[in-house]
Amino acid sequence: MSFKLEGKKAFITGSTYGIGLSILKKLKDYGCDVALNSRSRKSIEDAKEILGNNIYGITGDMSKKDNAKKAINEFIYKYGSLDILICNVGSGRSANPLEETPLDWEESISKNLMTAINPISEAFDFLAKSKGSIVCISSICSQKMIEGAPLTYSSAKASLNRYVKNSSYYFAKNKIRINAVSPGNVYFRGSIWEKKLENNQKSVEVMLKEKVPLNKFVAPEDVAEAVAFLASPLSISTTGQILTVDAGQIIL
Numbered sequence: 001m002s003f004k005l006e007g008k009k010a011f012i013t014g015s016t017y018g019i020g021l022s023i024l025k026k027l028k029d030y031g032c033d034v035a036l037n038s039r040s041r042k043s044i045e046d047a048k049e050i051l052g053n054n055i056y057g058i059t060g061d062m063s064k065k066d067n068a069k070k071a072i073n074e075f076i077y078k079y080g081s082l083d084i085l086i087c088n089v090g091s092g093r094s095a096n097p098l099e100e101t102p103l104d105w106e107e108s109i110s111k112n113l114m115t116a117i118n119p120i121s122e123a124f125d126f127l128a129k130s131k132g133s134i135v136c137i138s139s140i141c142s143q144k145m146i147e148g149a150p151l152t153y154s155s156a157k158a159s160l161n162r163y164v165k166n167s168s169y170y171f172a173k174n175k176i177r178i179n180a181v182s183p184g185n186v187y188f189r190g191s192i193w194e195k196k197l198e199n200n201q202k203s204v205e206v207m208l209k210e211k212v213p214l215n216k217f218v219a220p221e222d223v224a225e226a227v228a229f230l231a232s233p234l235s236i237s238t239t240g241q242i243l244t245v246d247a248g249q250i251i252l
Helices: 018-029 041-051 065-079 102-130 151-172 192-199 201-211 220-231
Strands: 009-012 033-038 056-059 084-087 133-137 177-183 242-245
Touching (some): 009 065, 009 102, 018 041, 018 220, 033 065, 041 056, 056 065, 065 102, 084 220, 102 133, 133 151, 133 220, 151 242, 177 220, 220 242
Parallel strands (some): 033 056, 084 133, 177 242
């Protein structure tokens, strides 16, 4: 089956490792022209060692509006148009529940909400021209109480979901689609789950058995396939939706 993505121009924010890198690889495999993004030039160069030096990299912190504007303009200068915007930047690392400071709240909103809103705002006119698609990466913490998950992170991702749903009405007037993928427990090298397995493998195994019906982690590639579908013409009638990829955890 083809996702009909050949020749599409795709910018994936936060795409030098983990879920973002898997999304970039998947869209590239399906024929998209893609660009890496990170706040760090070193991270981009490290990713190029994996992907090849022919991958274009754009440095920019998506939590800062001026950086987002510069990054989108650089993408347009390189590729001439923008068909797909993937807003992947986010971080679940924050204070424990009920230990938050005002700064923790500000940082989580900046990292998990504004990192989507800033590039979307700057890309809007270009996406309107291409009748493009936006996919944001959320989390099941936005939809379900997950014990131990930071309240700051869960709340910021819930705000992102509401933004996706409400903005889809207005974006549709310009033939832009916006959706989100909401992953569960994603394991990859360097992830928080790698550290948890190292510290207490037994408790992680118990958690997967008791709280995840498929008794497994989600792979970054699983999220990437969902993103590719939502970004593609195969989902041309889908907008304002949150697609959960969590091995069944949210149903319990």
